[in-house]
Amino acid sequence: SLSESLSLMSHRVYAIDYESTWARNNVFDFGGLATREFNNVNRACPGASVSLRRPGLIKIPGLSRLSAGFTHYLEIQKTIKDRNxxxxxxxxxxxxxxxxxxxxxxxxxxxxxxxxxxxxxxxPYPILRPIVRLLEKKVYSGADLLLPHTPKVARYLIAMGAKEAKVNLLPLPVELDLFRPFLDSAELRHKWGLGEQDQIILFQGTLYHFSGLDLFLHQFPTLLEQVSNAKLLLVGDGPQRPVLERIVAQLGLQKQVIITG
Structure with missing residues (x-):
């Protein structure tokens, strides 16, 4: 991740995030406004050290985001002042x-x-999407630099009000110390039913409904007519997964499409 990479370059990195998967521990647990701190956090880069701050929130649907907006403001301000x-x-x-x-x-x-x-x-709530879209425009126009990961997202930012001169493409990098194509992958191939001669198409990410994977699956039989040993490997999970699994079953692609979760 970008934050962990900066940490490895000897920068002090403080991450402030929202606990999107919050849950009540009991019926009387309505959360709180205090910030929890986690030090020396890393997920992708061994040796990285990020200080994670998670501001409190009210554990009631609808109020969780609203209360987090207040606590995040206070925590961002405190971090700026205290940490230079x-x-x-x-x-x-x-x-x-x-x-x-x-x-x-x-x-x-x-x-x-x-x-x-x-x-x-x-x-997740369609009625709130226009409001968030308006907030996007405000944020994009106010940022000093915007780093999209694809040309299409770059065009989207500009269409949403970002100045073109402030938009610089930064593709997602590959960490060669973690992803090494010459490692023996026989065990992994066996686990997921992938043959040595299979041509593998990989998708890695969250399975959102706007991913386009449902459309791709409907076209996959046509691809198989041209490349009979093609396999589609979907690494990730998300709200679209049940839809994709249903399409795979309907088209009889259980041997050609693997969803790892």
Whole structure:
């Protein structure tokens, strides 16, 4: 990840995130507004050390995001003051986007927005998507630099109000110390039923409904007519998975399509 890579370059990195998978421990657990801190966090890069701050929230649907907007503002402000922050790298819009833009202006700190999703389309409640889309426009126009991971996302940012001069393409990198194509993958191939001669198409990511994978699956039989040893490997999980599994069963592609979860 970008934050862990910066940590490995000897930068002090503080991540402030929203606990999207919150759950009540009991019927009386309504959360709280205190921030929890986790030190020396890393997920992708061994040796990285990120300080994770998770502001509190009210554990009631609807109020969780609203309360988090308040606690995130306070935590961002506190971190800027206490840790002498040089720059803010922003991924989010609805929870802390405008808060970060406002505080960056207040403390004269540059904001870099790393764009890897069409954020308003991730909102589970359709009635709220236009509001988040409006917030996106505000954040994109206020960021000092925007780093999309694909040309299509770059065009989307510009269409949403970002100045073209501030949009710089930054494709997702490959960490060669972790992903080594010359390692013996026989055990992994056997686990997922992949032959040595199979031509593997890989998708890695969250299975959202806008992924286009359902459309691809419907076209996959045509591809198999041309490349009979093709296999589709979907690494990830998400709300679209039941739909994809149903399509795979309907088309009889159980041997050609593997969803690992």
């Amino acid at each position: 922050i040089d720059a803010i790298i922003l991924y989010s819009v609805p929870t802390n986007g405008l808060q970060a833009i406002h505080l960056a202006r207040k403390f004269n700190i540059p904001v870099v927005f790393r764009s890897i999703d069409i954020l308003h389309r991730l909102v």
